Amino acid sequence: MKHTISVLVENHFGVLAHVAGLFSARGFNIDSLAVGETQDPSVSRMTIIVHGDDQVVEQIIKQLDKLVDVIKVEDITQDDIIERELVLIKVKASAETRGDVMQIVNTFRAKIVDVNPQSLSIEATGGESKVDAMLELLRPLGLIEVVRTGLIAMARRKQLEVPSKEGPAKKKSSRAPSTKKKGTV
Amino acid sequence: MKLTGAQIMIKCLENEGVEYLFGIPGGVILPTFDALYDSKKLKFILVRHEQGGTHMADGYARATGRPGVCMVTSGPGATNTVTGLATAFMDSIPLVCVAGQVVTQAIGSDAFQEADVTGITRSVTKHNFLVKDVRDLARTVREAFCIATTGRPGPVVIDFPVDVSRAETEFVWPKNVYIRGYHPKLHLRPSAATKKQIQEAAQAIMESKRPCLYVGGGAIASDAHKEVFELVNKTGIPITTTVLGLGIFPEDHPSSLRMLGMHGTHYANYSVQGSDLLIAVGARFDDRVTGKIDKFAPQAKIVHIDIDPASISKVVKVHYPIVGDIRAVLRVLNPLVRDLRPQIAPWLEQIAEWKKKYPMKHNKQVGTEIHPDDVIEKIGEITEHKAVVVTGVGQHQMWTAQWYGFRKPRTMITSGGLGTMGFGFPAAIGAKLGCPDKTVFCIDGDGSFQMTITELATAVYFKVPVKVVIMDNGHHGMVRQWQQLFYRGRYSGSQTFMINPNFSKVAEAYGAYAITISKQDEVIPALKKILAYNNGPAILHCRVAREDNVFPMVPAGHALDQVMDMA
Ligand SMILES: Cc1cc2nc3c(=O)[nH]c(=O)nc-3n(C[C@H](O)[C@H](O)[C@H](O)COP(=O)(O)OP(=O)(O)OC[C@H]3O[C@@H](n4cnc5c(N)ncnc54)[C@H](O)[C@@H]3O)c2cc1C
Ligand SMILES: Cc1ncc(C[n+]2csc(CCOP(=O)(O)OP(=O)(O)O)c2C)c(N)n1
Numbered sequence: 001m002k003h004t005i006s007v008l009v010e011n012h013f014g015v016l017a018h019v020a021g022l023f024s025a026r027g028f029n030i031d032s033l034a035v036g037e038t039q040d041p042s043v044s045r046m047t048i049i050v051h052g053d054d055q056v057v058e059q060i061i062k063q064l065d066k067l068v069d070v071i072k073v074e075d076i077t078q079d080d081i082i083e084r085e086l087v088l089i090k091v092k093a094s095a096e097t098r099g100d101v102m103q104i105v106n107t108f109r110a111k112i113v114d115v116n117p118q119s120l121s122i123e124a125t126g127g128e129s130k131v132d133a134m135l136e137l138l139r140p141l142g143l144i145e146v147v148r149t150g151l152i153a154m155a156r157r158k159q160l161e162v163p164s165k166e167g168p169a170k171k172k173s174s175r176a177p178s179t180k181k182k183g184t185v
Numbered sequence: 186m187k188l189t190g191a192q193i194m195i196k197c198l199e200n201e202g203v204e205y206l207f208g209i210p211g212g213v214i215l216p217t218f219d220a221l222y223d224s225k226k227l228k229f230i231l232v233r234h235e236q237g238g239t240h241m242a243d244g245y246a247r248a249t250g251r252p253g254v255c256m257v258t259s260g261p262g263a264t265n266t267v268t269g270l271a272t273a274f275m276d277s278i279p280l281v282c283v284a285g286q287v288v289t290q291a292i293g294s295d296a297f298q299e300a301d302v303t304g305i306t307r308s309v310t311k312h313n314f315l316v317k318d319v320r321d322l323a324r325t326v327r328e329a330f331c332i333a334t335t336g337r338p339g340p341v342v343i344d345f346p347v348d349v350s351r352a353e354t355e356f357v358w359p360k361n362v363y364i365r366g367y368h369p370k371l372h373l374r375p376s377a378a379t380k381k382q383i384q385e386a387a388q389a390i391m392e393s394k395r396p397c398l399y400v401g402g403g404a405i406a407s408d409a410h411k412e413v414f415e416l417v418n419k420t421g422i423p424i425t426t427t428v429l430g431l432g433i434f435p436e437d438h439p440s441s442l443r444m445l446g447m448h449g450t451h452y453a454n455y456s457v458q459g460s461d462l463l464i465a466v467g468a469r470f471d472d473r474v475t476g477k478i479d480k481f482a483p484q485a486k487i488v489h490i491d492i493d494p495a496s497i498s499k500v501v502k503v504h505y506p507i508v509g510d511i512r513a514v515l516r517v518l519n520p521l522v523r524d525l526r527p528q529i530a531p532w533l534e535q536i537a538e539w540k541k542k543y544p545m546k547h548n549k550q551v552g553t554e555i556h557p558d559d560v561i562e563k564i565g566e567i568t569e570h571k572a573v574v575v576t577g578v579g580q581h582q583m584w585t586a587q588w589y590g591f592r593k594p595r596t597m598i599t600s601g602g603l604g605t606m607g608f609g610f611p612a613a614i615g616a617k618l619g620c621p622d623k624t625v626f627c628i629d630g631d632g633s634f635q636m637t638i639t640e641l642a643t644a645v646y647f648k649v650p651v652k653v654v655i656m657d658n659g660h661h662g663m664v665r666q667w668q669q670l671f672y673r674g675r676y677s678g679s680q681t682f683m684i685n686p687n688f689s690k691v692a693e694a695y696g697a698y699a700i701t702i703s704k705q706d707e708v709i710p711a712l713k714k715i716l717a718y719n720n721g722p723a724i725l726h727c728r729v730a731r732e733d734n735v736f737p738m739v740p741a742g743h744a745l746d747q748v749m750d751m752a
Contacts, residue, residue, distance in 0.1 A: 010366060014303055014315065025308045055498070062495035068312040068332060071366040167363035 002031070003057045004081065004153050007046040007064060008071040008160055011037060015069045019046065022067065028052070028060050032150030040162050043071065047152045072160050076153060083153040086125050088113075089135070092142030093120040101141060108134045119144055127151075190319040190350040191220040194283065197326035199226045200358055203254050205245060205618055206230065207238035211258025212298060213347035214285030218256075230618070230647060233639040235262055237611040239269020240637065242280050244612030247598045248573055249619040250408060252279040252333050259285045260298030263344075264305065268605060271309035273340040275602025276402060276429060279333040280340035281326075288348040289317055302344045311339030319352040324359050331362045336369020337493040338406060369492065375509050375517055383514060386464075386488045386505040387521035393462035395484075395532040396422045396525065399445065399474075402429030402601070403467015403491060404511045410434070410594040412515035413466065419519065421526035423536055425453035427468050428582075429601045432591040437570075442536070443545075446474040447739050448583040451543035451748050454739065456536055457482050458746040464488045467511045470500035471602070472741075480744035490514050545587060546751060548733045553704040555729045557581055557656040560708055561588040564626060564654065567712050572624040573598060573616050577609035577633025579663040581656040583735045585628045607636025613651045614644050624652065624716070631657040631685050641695035644722040652715045653724045658731050659683055666734045670749075688726040697721060703728040 009015045016035065023030050031049040038045045050060060057075065064073045093101045101120050105112060110124035124134055128151055135146065188196065194217050198206070207230045210218040221229060232238040235257045242253025253273075257263055263284040273280045287296040303313045312332050314325050329341040375383065390396060404413055410433050417424050417440045424434050425442040436443050445453035457463060463485040468474070475481040481501060488505040489497050497506045507514055526533065548556040561584050564572070570590045575598040576582040582599055591597050598616055600608040613627035634655050644651060656662075665679045692699035698718045702711045702725070715723035736751045 013317070017304065018307060021307050059495065059499060066493070066495055068364060068367045163365045165365060167361075167365070 001051065001053070003050050003052065003075055003077045004083065004151065005048045005050065005057075005061065005064070005073065006076050006153060006160060007048060007073050008038070008162060009044050009046060010069045010071065011042050011044040012069075015044070018067050018069055019064070022063055026059070026063060028056065032148075034150040034152045036152075038162065042165060043162050047150070049151055071163065074160060076155055079155045080157065081153045081155050083127050083151050084125050085128060085131050085151045086123070086149045087131050087135075088147040089122040089124065089138060089143065090119050090145040091122065091138050092118060092144060094118065097141050101138070104134065104137050110134065186356070187353040188356045189216065189220065189353050190316075190322050190345075191216040193319070193322050193354070193356050194326065194345065194350065195220045195224050195227065196356060197323055197358070198254065199224060201326070201330050202251070203227060204251075205615075206254050206256050207232055207241045207615070208256040209235055209238065209258065209262060211262050211285065213287055214256065214258045214262070214283075214345070214350075216347060216350040217283070217285070217345070230643065232611070232643050234637065235265035236268050236607065237637045237640040237643065239266045239280065239282065240272065240605075240608050240611035241615035241618070241640075242282075243269060243273045243278050243608075244575060244598055244615030245619040246273075246278050246280060246615075247612070248595055248616035248623075248625075250406075250595065251619070252281055252330060253615060255280065255282040257282065257284050258298070259287055259302070260300045263302045264300055267305060267309060270306055270340045270342065272600050272603045272605040272608055274309045274311065276600065277338050277406060278340065279338035281329050281333050282340060282342045284342060284344050285350075286315070286344045286346040289346045290348075292346070302342065306342045309340070310342050311337075313342040313344065315344040316346065316349050319349050319354045322349065322354075323357060324362075327359050327362050328364055331364070332367065337496070373513065375513055379507060379509050379514070380517060382505065382507045383517050384521065386507060387518055389462055389486060389488065389505055390420070390422075390464065390522050391525070393525075394529060395459060395461040396420075396464060396529065397442075397456045397460035397462070397485075398422050398424040398464045398466060399427075399457060399468055400424060400430045400433050400466040401427040401468025404430055404433045405467075405594050407467060407492075407511035408594065409467075409512040409515055412512050412519060415519050416515055416522070419524060420522050421524060421529065421533070422464070423456055423533070425449065425456065427471070427474055427601070428586045428597070428599060430468060431586060431597040432594045435592040436590050437592065444586050445745075446471075447476070447741070448587065448735055448737065449739075450545060451737055451750070452536060452539035454745045454748060455539050457485075458744070459535070460485045462486050462488065464490075466490050466515075467492075469496050475500065476739050476743055476745040476747070543750075546736070548730065548751070550705070551730075553706070555703065555705050555708060555727050556733055557658070557727070557729050558584045558588050558733070559705070560654065560656070560727060560729070561585050561628060562590070563708055564628070564712060565590040567709070567716070568624055568626070572596065572626050573620060575599065575609050575613035575616055575625065575627045577629040578604045578606045579630040579633060579661065580658070580666060580733070580735045581628055581630045581633075581662070583663075587735075606630070606633040609633055610651075610653060611637050611640045611643075613653070614640060614649050617649050617651045618647075627651055627653045629653060629655050630662060631655055631659065631683060631688075632661045634688075635685075638691065641692060641697055641722065645696040648721045650719040651722050653722060654715075655688055655724065655726045656729050657685060657688065657726060658729050658733070659685065660731060662733075663735070665732070669732075669734070670738075671740065688724065692722075692724040692726075697724055699724040699726065701726040701728065
């Protein structure tokens with residue numbers, strides 16, 4: 001089954017290598033991985049799409065959670081989510097076929113972003129099935145180049161909270177320091 | 186006052202309570218070694234190979250429970266630590282390794298002695314850091330120690346560029362460490378949710394008819410021997426341990442089934458296979474333990490207590506998961522259970538019968554030949570089962586697990602997960618430095634010993650009185666055994682006797698005390714001699730029977746109760 005996993009990670013050097021390395025070292029297959037900064041510049045969000053049975057996905061999530069640079073992981077597959085992907089497509093377009101291309105572009109509410117004598121470049125966004133369907137229709141006309149960002153996703157109502165770098169706000173600091181181990185380690 | 190990065194590094198290591206640093210200096214780590222020169226607290230152990238240094242730090246950590254620390258130079262110094270890091274990683278041992286790195290601007294330019302250390306060590310460490318700014322240094326070192334020692338412990342690498350070690354900044358020791366992506370279960374009281382899980386497990390234990398405890402290295406890491414003992418004593422549940430769990434419970438106790446797994450006792454393996462409730466305590470269902478996984482403990486419901494959520498249901502499906510520190514969990518569990526002996530009497534009778542019918546058997550004594558299993562049993566008796574015993578990897582390792590008779594935690598030190606030949610001798614040096622009041626034995630193979638034999642120089646120089654017993658069977662014995670049993674005796678790559686040096690002479694050339702023996706009646710006098718020598722390492726080279734095999738044995742890929750044994 002397809003799973004959409006949303007991961008908040010530290011936005012610094014080497015984090016992507018840790019995540020990618022985990023997937024290759026443990027033999028997990030990624031369908032796509034998209035990453036970018038969040039509202040908090042010290043934090044990035046990765047949207048990872050994987051296929052696997054529940055046991056495999058459970059391990060993926062637990063192993064991701066173990067990475068020190070991973071702040072939060074959530075499988076949002078079952079949630080009410082908005083999923084989008086951006087795709088850039090260069091397709092063959094002669095005088096005869098140009099009209100067909102335009103029609104497909106209009107149907108999918110995509111945009112022509114570049115025009116050449118032999119080709120058109122298209123920009124489209126949508127969920128995975130929309131993008132796939134559009135590519136299938138364009139394929140017979142001659143796909144020259146396809147660039148996809150991979151899916152990004154966001155839950156409609158809830159959000160993964162980003163804890164601050166300094167830790168949870170301190171409770172009353174006037175108390176005498178306890179000798180027990182602190183909640184922070 | 187402003188300090189250089191190098192001085193800050195040394196200060197941080199001092200503040201962390203580090204006692205020994207193991208390693209070798211070189212180009213880019215020289216500023217840090219220069220700062221070390223002024224330290225009154227840190228003792229530097231110059232090793233002869235960085236792999237040996239990491240194993241020493243590892244042995245120190247396993248024997249003491251405190252993190253082991255290494256310091257090495259960039260490039261080859263750092264790459265030489267990889268085997269040691271991987272060994273520690275597989276067995277969840279806390280290490281911190283500081284590796285010099287080329288200047289920040291040169292990183293990625295194939296500079297002299299540059300290696301992508303964070304890249305290379307990523308998959309063999311719990312975490313690694315590249316420090317790019319001296320202002321981050323103190324916090325990074327604190328985080329490294331925190332990560333190495335909390336939750337499921339493991340090795341952490343700090344890649345330390347030389348320009349950062351020269352840069353200056355105000356030194357501030359961070360009081361608390363907070364890492365927002367890191368929330369291990371601590372030695373705190375279990376949460377309400379965990380308590381509920383513990384209650385459910387307790388209920389299952391009280392209802393079981395054929396329970397069996399399977400205890401591993403996590404219980405040692407948690408220093409939970411008292412709690413484990415209490416649980417067994419109170420309930421009467423039989424207990425078996427993994428090779429890494431040996432010593433958590435006295436093997437001479439009637440409830441002990443000794444070790445399980447490929448070379449475990451018949452009765453431990455039969456008990457696991459016959460159980461209706463298997464209680465896994467800090468153990469990770471390694472394939473050397475489970476045998477064929479779909480035939481493992483077929484009738485059992487499984488309780489699994491582990492600090493690492495990813496360990497639970499990784500290999501087998503767990504019915505009663507409990508995430509937490511063993512000691513903390515058992516302190517809640519123990520009061521919830523009662524004496525089960527009356528209820529499980531038929532099960533205990535069955536086990537007693539297995540014990541009687543399938544005892545551990547020694548190799549047959551032929552003539553005056555020395556047999557390693559016999560020597561190890563004698564070492565057990567002569568040290569009253571109290572010594573710290575460190576091994577290489579191979580047959581001698583398994584005989585040690587079977588015959589020493591472990592009774593105390595942190596006395597069995599061995600590379601279980603990675604199975605690193607060459608681990609034994611340096612790890613024994615580290616263990617002895619950490620536990621100067623304990624007798625430390627290294628029981629090694631001729632093959633394993635030669636992988637890190639160079640550390641004789643280190644042991645002699647620092648006068649580390651470890652007792653090394655080399656079981657010289659002239660073979661890579663474990664490989665030969667597999668070829669004999671499973672490859673129709675085709676001794677590929679092991680058909681000739683190993684060309685071994687005269688180990689006594691080599692040891693003496695390094696300045697160590699050494700004896701060679703080849704007859705059974707020489708064993709006890711020789712052991713007494715090496716025990717009496719305390720001015721540095723004492724080596725006992727035993728020429729032993731060449732083709733003894735380790736039994737019982739469950740061939741790889743077989744069910745745990747398909748046990749082969751000697752005639
Ligand atoms: C030649 C050879 C033969 C071998 N044959 C055998 C054999 O016959 N039998 C055998 O048992 N092994 C054998 N081994 C070793 C085997 O490969 C594994 O290393 C070993 O079984 C793993 O032990 P463990 O399950 O105790 O796991 P460990 O590697 O010690 O794992 C410990 C577990 O405890 C958890 N943990 C850590 N700290 C805590 C804590 N504070 N609280 C709670 N949980 C914690 C960890 O998350 C982990 O899951 C052999 C090895 C070699 C090289
Ligand atoms: C570094 C390394 N290389 C290879 C192996 C594979 N291996 C496992 S046991 C063994 C032989 C060990 O020989 P020795 O140390 O003489 O011990 P013995 O089995 O004879 O007691 C080998 C080569 C290993 N475990 N580690």
